[in-house]
Amino acid sequence: MVALSSTKAAVPQDDSIIKLAVLAVGGQGGGVLADWITDVAERNGYLAQSTSVAGVAQRTGATIYYVEMCHDAGRRPVFALSPAQGDVDILIAAELMEAGRAIMRGFVTPDRTTLIASSHRIAAVSEKIEPGDGRASSEKVRATAGNASKRFIAFDMEKVAADAGSMISASLFGALAGSGALPFPRESYEETISTSGRGVKASLAAFAGGYEGARGHARDVGAKAEPSGATPVSRSVRGPDRLMRDWQALRARVEVYPETVRDMAGRGLQKVVDYQDIAYGREYLDRLDKAVALDSAAHEYALAVAGAKHLANAMCYDDMIRVSDLKTRSTRDARVRREVEVKNGTILQVTEYFHPRIEEFCGTMPARLGHYIESRPKLAGFLDRRINRGRRIRTDSFTGFAALWFIGGLRRWRRGLLRHKVEMEHLERWYRLALDHVSADYALAVEILNCRRLIKGYSDTHVRAQSKFDRVLSGLDLVKGRDDASDWIRRLREAALKDEKGTMLDGALKTVASLR
Amino acid sequence: MAERSFVKEVEKLRLGAGEEFSGEGILAITKALLQCGVGYVGGYQGAPISHLMDVLADAQEILGELGVHFEASASEATATAMLAASVHYPIRGAATFKSTVGTNVASDALANLASGGVTGGALIIVGEDYGEGSSIMQERSHAFAMKSQVWLLDPRPNLPSIVKAVEDGFELSEVSNTPVMLLVRIRSCHVHGQFVTKDNKRPAMTVAEALDAPRRDTNRIVLPPASFNHEKEKIAKRWPAAVDFIRSRKINEFFGPDEAKVGIVLQGGMYNAVIRALQRMGLADNYGETEVPLYVLNAVYPLVDDEFLRFCEGKDSVLVIEEGQPNYIEQAFGNMLHKAGRGTRIVGKEFLPMAGEYTGQVMFDGISAFLRDGAPHILPVQIRAPNKIDNADEISDLAAIVPGRPPGFCTGCPERPIFAATKLVEQELGQHHIASDIGCHLFSIMPPFELGATTMGYGLGPASASAFNSPDAKRRSISFVGDGGFWHNGLTSSIGNAVFNKNDGVIVIVDNFYSAATGGQDILSSRASNRSKSTKHPITEAVKGMGVKWVRHIERTYDVNKMRDTLREALTTEETGPKVIVASSECMLNRQRREKPLVAKAIKDGERIVKPKFGVDEDICTGDHACMRLSGCPSLSVKSLDDPLRDDPVAHIDQSCVGCGNCGEVADAAVLCPSFYRADVVHNPGRWDRFMETMRRRLIGFMQNRRESRRLTFADI
Incomplete structure (x- = not known):
């Protein structure tokens, strides 16, 4: 009779069956990995069986591959065709949430399972379509994985593979070898890869990376988290002497702010100056001064920090000038070249997708002229029919580049344009509203500032964002005076970021209305 | 292929x-x-x-x-x-x-x-x-x-x-x-x-x-x-x-001891899982030697009465392991015992779930419950009274976090723009009744598209919308059918039926050149030459031959504007009878498999090749994800910026992008932000290419330099 599962060692001895499951996302090469594992087992004198559910599940969905193996004692064992809860020795998850799924399904247990997971994330569709940040918490999964498994090996195997120019199946295979969970020597794994045919060199490099990662990890469990903290502000500034002197003067104003505010204010200042000019930076600091003056260390300067952040974002609204300016910079050109890995001897062509409408056109007119057109629907409609269509502009060609370069150059007249007028009026209203609340309810004032996060997107999306912003602030009268007023505004804002149309927000507003 | x-x-x-x-x-x-x-x-x-x-x-x-x-x-x-x-x-x-x-x-x-x-x-x-x-x-x-x-x-x-x-x-x-x-x-x-x-x-x-x-x-x-x-x-x-x-011929097999108080009858396909469950209970070894008698039905219909009755001899109870419902086998055995006047108790779905797959855990739970009930003495103490680890709380926490990951359209799938266009047309004209069909295009029912109300069978998409044909209605039904379903059954059951019954609905035939969902097999309308099969029979011709008058052919589904405009026209035209749109573009999975090696070889051989890829200007993207709500492409994802000023993650296109063009087309058609760009890399450029490149770079460099030398510039990271 065989021993009971609970008494098994991590590396099952003699003729017991080793059970290994791979959870992957379709398209990650889980099938290749399962084949390799079967091959390495057979190469070491083991009998092995692998199964999978191929078919539609392979189209980007979660998939399971399952391998059982056993030392060849001259008889063919009865292998199972799918993993069972509490009965898996090694679980390989090709993505972090798949590790979470494996734990949920009971395939990872603390008495026996070695969990090898790549810590990178592939966002599911449900995570991507939220207007805010819909991504699942990796931390919680990592923490649970540590407790749920006998051994937990996790690092970014996708990056290891990408750096080697290979697929994650190779680095996972390396991590499996490095974990020592199977009683096979490293060379036999490498032989498996070598005899598999295509892309052997890259696969072996990724394998080595995975192997080392799993080895190194034994000393460094769970240390590697997502990058946190930002790089310090103002790496380097260049420009004519006169502008540099003005810049230093502005920086000096930031330096006298309370310590807590300085970093955000510095970033905000850089953003607005980069967006417009020195004078714009001055305006920014003038506005920010008001918040700083009303703030105190007792509140950890939350108001000023929120102000520094959202004022900058509000002042740097996205218009045609901004977009054209960004798209014609040399730094942008360099970044695209880096991202698409343009090598020597190749040529880069870049096509931009624009779709201007009458609104953008009027926004770029002098305020009075723009307003004149906008208030005459027939004229606006006539112009819109000429303007409103998709335009593909090649910024690597001279004419395309020159057109955008010209629009970007309208920057110096921006203050006189219609869009600027509209944006600044909106900004002032919002900012005043927030500051007016400081004395009565400090936390509420901060939350009002934070509502600026809702405004984003272009065209219809922008309109919807504005409407959400207005609807959230419409809750203000309902909650004002309550102790938890700021909490309610925060909740409304978070609800607004959950879906496109603001259905959650409407529900939340109903709840707020029922509070009275 | x-x-x-x-x-x-x-x-x-x-x-x-x-x-x-x-x-x-x-x-x-x-x-x-x-x-x-x-x-x-x-x-x-x-x-x-x-x-x-x-x-x-x-x-x-x-x-x-x-x-x-x-x-x-x-x-x-x-x-x-x-x-x-x-x-x-x-x-x-x-x-x-x-x-x-x-x-x-x-x-x-x-x-x-x-x-x-x-x-x-x-x-x-x-x-x-x-x-x-x-x-x-x-x-x-x-x-x-x-x-x-x-x-x-x-x-x-x-x-x-x-x-x-x-x-x-x-x-x-x-x-x-x-x-x-x-x-x-x-x-x-x-x-x-x-x-x-x-x-x-x-x-x-x-x-x-x-x-x-x-x-x-x-x-x-x-x-x-x-x-x-x-x-x-x-x-x-x-x-x-x-x-x-x-x-x-002894098609059915017997394992284990001849004498026992209990036994298990099972479908042959269940055998490995049953043995594994018994192994885990300490009642079988790796090679299938079992202490519990098994009667394995390699032939599940017809059943052999005397074989079964002989197996039941001397047994108090017998468990029937039969996956799925209704439990025909269990019923038949019960009937046999009853007719033979035997006292053996037959059990099955009391211990095993009536419906659903008999996974390892289900099998373990079911068999151990049966044995605890009928023969507790043969079970080891750990199974009779197990110490369960209770981590239900942690697991339920995870259930709230781990996102579902249903299958969806592949990177660069030509069907994605069809549904983006449908979503856009619905934004204009309101929601419609949409009938779906079997095939990859059925992924439209999932986020981000969430289009489609029913699926009734292969090639039956338009047929399943046939009741929705009323002169009183202000809106038409839309139905989808794939090229696979079209040739399987759709031409007669769906198109012919719609013509004959003067159905006024809109039918979209998703033509990706293969029976794609089943693995890319060739079908009549495949564009590839096939040695042993006759291909290249246009769907449009078949549809016209069936009597459809209003037929539009879109040869590049990625043209979202055209797709949307054609759908709008179909939904609003005065013309009566079925409106058929054939939307054709090659399955990207197959296309990549076909083209990738050819392109790599051509580049190696020094041919001029243009390779497209899409990108996002992250400082222009505002992180509202409107583009993703019209795409769901695996290569278009979210990325956190290293910038405390920005709260929400921005769009990012990873290396798996195949440059299908959907991102740009959707941004244009839906008037999204201008942060998308297409970067075409020209491999092995010709002399003219290189000359133009030098001139342009010089001129553009001069202009950039001129502007940047007059303003403050902050170095990128």
Whole structure:
């Protein structure tokens, strides 16, 4: 009779069956990995069986591959065709949430399972379509994985593979070898890869990376988290002497702010100056001064920090000038070249997708002229029919580049344009509203500032964002005076970021209305 | 060209007597067919037997050498009707398809075939797509066997047993003049294992020989009075012959001790999972030596009464392990015991779930509950009173975090823009009733598109919208059908029906040049040249031939504007009758497989090649994700910026982007932000390219420098 599962060692001895499951996302090469594992087992004198559910599940969905193996004692064992809860020795998850799924399904247990997971994330569709940040918490999964498994090996195997120019199946295979969970020597794994045919060199490099990662990890469990903290502000500034002197003067104003505010204010200042000019930076600091003056260390300067952040974002609204300016910079050109890995001897062509409408056109007119057109629907409609269509502009060609370069150059007249007028009026209203609340309810004032996060997107999306912003602030009268007023505004804002149309927000507003 | 090529593997089909075959279950079945001297094979692709069709397609040379005819049938009905060749002629034939969807389609032909009976062995290999990972409704093939009175084999899931079942199946069919269904479950189709081969056999009679010497027998044709005789013949002759064969050939197997108080009866396909459960209870070893008697039904229909009653002798209770519902086998055994006046208690669904796959855990729980109830003394103490680790809280926390990951459109899929356009047109004209069909395009029902209300069967999308045809309605119905479904059944059942009944709805035919969801097999309208099949038959011509007047053809689905405008026109035109839009672009999975090596080679050979890729300007993207709500492309994802000023993650396109163009087109059509760009890298540029590049770079560099030297510039990270 065989021993009971609970008494098994991590590396099952003699003729017991080793059970290994791979959870992957379709398209990650889980099938290749399962084949390799079967091959390495057979190469070491083991009998092995692998199964999978191929078919539609392979189209980007979660998939399971399952391998059982056993030392060849001259008889063919009865292998199972799918993993069972509490009965898996090694679980390989090709993505972090798949590790979470494996734990949920009971395939990872603390008495026996070695969990090898790549810590990178592939966002599911449900995570991507939220207007805010819909991504699942990796931390919680990592923490649970540590407790749920006998051994937990996790690092970014996708990056290891990408750096080697290979697929994650190779680095996972390396991590499996490095974990020592199977009683096979490293060379036999490498032989498996070598005899598999295509892309052997890259696969072996990724394998080595995975192997080392799993080895190194034994000393460094769970240390590697997502990058946190930002790089310090103002790496380097260049420009004519006169502008540099003005810049230093502005920086000096930031330096006298309370310590807590300085970093955000510095970033905000850089953003607005980069967006417009020195004078714009001055305006920014003038506005920010008001918040700083009303703030105190007792509140950890939350108001000023929120102000520094959202004022900058509000002042740097996205218009045609901004977009054209960004798209014609040399730094942008360099970044695209880096991202698409343009090598020597190749040529880069870049096509931009624009779709201007009458609104953008009027926004770029002098305020009075723009307003004149906008208030005459027939004229606006006539112009819109000429303007409103998709335009593909090649910024690597001279004419395309020159057109955008010209629009970007309208920057110096921006203050006189219609869009600027509209944006600044909106900004002032919002900012005043927030500051007016400081004395009565400090936390509420901060939350009002934070509502600026809702405004984003272009065209219809922008309109919807504005409407959400207005609807959230419409809750203000309902909650004002309550102790938890700021909490309610925060909740409304978070609800607004959950879906496109603001259905959650409407529900939340109903709840707020029922509070009275 | 199918998704997976078996060109290398099919060489294993040539293995001779006494050699060892090592490979996938599907390939083993193919080899078994050849060893049995099969004369013709047909089928329709679909998981889990797609690969069987692919193997056969890649094995045509070997089949040809043996004089075996192979056909990629138009549907499962066609495949089953093809078995008519075994009615009068002593030719062994096999048909294969996915069950139960295929069995449904085939059931007309199956009923006729079963009625008249067969002379040559007729084997229907059904790939049972049941349980976890299945893409279809959950039903049992068993019911089809019972209602048509054809025999059903369900062998133990290992290669030697499956191969033996193929051999037994042909003989059983011939002995009892009845078609035989061989059921293979999804994982056994893909299981990797070994068996000892025999020599391939040429068919006793080839189809060519049959054609040259035609035979007929009115008694085999389904028409009164012959059909009444068939019904009696099934009971009087064929059934007893089948039972005799199953008993005398020991098709069903017994394991474990002869004497025991309890026993387990199981479908052959459940065997490995049962053994594993017993192993975990300490009642079996790795090799299947068991302390609990097992009666393994490799033939699940018909059942052999005396075999079962003998197994029950001396036993207090017997557990029937029968996956799926209704529990036909359990009912039949209960009836047998009752009629025989036996006291043995028969149990089954009391201990095992009525519905759902019998996974490892279900099996363990069910069998241990049965044994605790009927024979607690044989169980080790850990099983009788287990110490359960309680981590339910942590798990439920995870359930709230871990996102679902249903299958969806692949990177660069040409169907994505069709549904983006549909979503956009609905934003203008309001929500419509949308009928979906079977195929990759059914992923439209998932986020981010969430389009489609029903799916009624392969090729039946437009048919399922046919009731929505009213002169009083202000809106038209929209229905989708794929090219696979169109040729399978849609041309007549959906298009013909719509023309005849003057349906006013909009029909979108998603043409991706392949039967893509089943693995990229060629179909009539495929654009590729196929050595053994006739392709390149335009769908538009077929539709017009059917009588549709309003037909629009979109040759590039990625043109979202055009797609949307055409849909709008179809939904609003005054024209009556069905409005058919054929939206064509090649399946990206297949296209990449085809083009990637060619492009790599061309670049290596110094040819001028332009490779596109999309990107996002992260400082222009505001992180509202509107683009993703119209895409869901795996390569378009979210990324956190290293900037405390920005709260929400921005759009990011990763290296897997194939440059299909959807991002840019959608940004244009939906008037999204201008942060998308397409970067075309020209490999091996010509002299003119290089000259222009130098000039442009110089001029643009000058302009950039001029502006940047007059303003403050902050260095990028």
